[in-house]
Amino acid sequence: MNCPPARYLLFFQYFGTKYSGVMETLTDQPMLGVQNYLERAAQKLRPVTPIKFYISSRTDAGVHALCNSAHVNIQRAAGKLPFPESIIVSALNHHLKPEPIRILSAYRVSENFHARFSALSRTYVYRLVTGCSHHSQIPVFERDLCWAPRGEHLNVPAMQEAACFLLGTHDFSTFRSVSSEMPFKSPLRTLAQVDIRPSSGFMSHHYEYSGLRFWELEFKSRSFLYKQVRRMAGALVAVGQGKLAPSHIKELLECRDPLAYPLNTIAPAAGLFLKSVEYDEAAVEEEGNAAE
Structure with a gap:
């Protein structure tokens, strides 16, 4: 047996x-x-x-x-x-x-x-680099690992102001993909954390002279809708570029319509990282002891 x-x-x-x-x-x-x-x-x-x-x-x-x-x-x-x-x-x-x-x-x-x-929560990080006038200026060791949005810089304070509207429990329908594979799922999600902070690129001290700056957008929630993180990251970058005002993020949330999301705004896949999946460590240890 x-x-x-x-x-x-x-x-x-x-x-x-x-x-x-x-x-x-x-x-x-x-x-x-x-x-x-x-x-x-x-x-x-x-x-x-x-x-x-x-x-x-x-x-x-x-x-x-x-x-x-x-x-x-x-x-x-x-x-x-x-x-x-x-x-x-x-x-x-x-x-x-x-x-x-x-x-x-x-x-x-x-x-x-x-x-x-x-799982208790999931944390995603989206990586940006500013200071590139052309994608060819992205360091070879950073290609496929970050997004270089157009423009020499981003208005980070405006992005941080806009990010505050995303915190808490909302209907995130506008930030859900139009082609969601599971449209029947509830669009209610609770975003526990949104941080926008400077970051360091791989061996970044070797190309500081070029004026490149790296940034991280970090999002934490128990779960996310399909493409929600990339759509939130893209909207925040649009705020940083001056294409949207911070208050537009609140208006997008209130629309509750994925078709209201601005065209050509979603962030590309290459800059997105699943950073961690969090569990109750004590519970995992208890599960392991019970299994043995």
């Missing part, structure tokens, strides 16, 4: 440029999802049944993750103990080479734990 499957919570990161997104795609597609590679690597562990990754947070094509999460069930053959967490991490990373995907950590959890529904 086979042993019951063991459930693990995995944290992982990826460079999203070459993938169709994090979710799996049909294998005959020109671009595959990160999940395709994760599950292909997991099958090398020789489980009794195929391993499926239940991913906590969807990301689109070109979006990166500093830390996403998923849970998996791994059933080993009769007489074999569950894998230690450290073996899960090292084995999956070995089989993921040379993909720009890395398992960061693994935790044994109980069979009731769900990576998506147990």
Whole structure:
């Protein structure tokens, strides 16, 4: 008789440029999802049944993750103990080479734990660079990792004023994609944090002379609507460029209509990072103890 499957919570990161997104795609597609590679690597562990990754947070094509999460069930053959967490991490990373995907950590959890529904919050960061008159001025090490909106600078105080309207619980219908895959979902979301702050680029001290400045827009909520972060980031940049007044963000919220969102304003995927998925650490530890 086979042993019951063991459930693990995995944290992982990826460079999203070459993938169709994090979710799996049909294998005959020109671009595959990160999940395709994760599950292909997991099958090398020789489980009794195929391993499926239940991913906590969807990301689109070109979006990166500093830390996403998923849970998996791994059933080993009769007489074999569950894998230690450290073996899960090292084995999956070995089989993921040379993909720009890395398992960061693994935790044994109980069979009731769900990576998506147990998450307390998710934090996204959108990276900007100013001072570029042409996209060719973006440093080679920053390409596909930030957005260089038109104009030499942004009115950051105006953006910060506008961001305050987004805080709290609102109907974010205007900031939901018109082509939302799940239009029946409630548009009510609670944005717990919006920060706009200076940042540093990769080896930025080597090109300070060029006048480039890097910025981060950080958003935290329990969950987000489809493309909500990119639409909020694009609207805030439009405020920084003087195309919108800060009060227009409040007006867009009150419209509650995705068609009211200004055309050609959504931020591109390349600057967006899923920074973290937060759980109750004590609860995860208790789940792990219960599982053992």
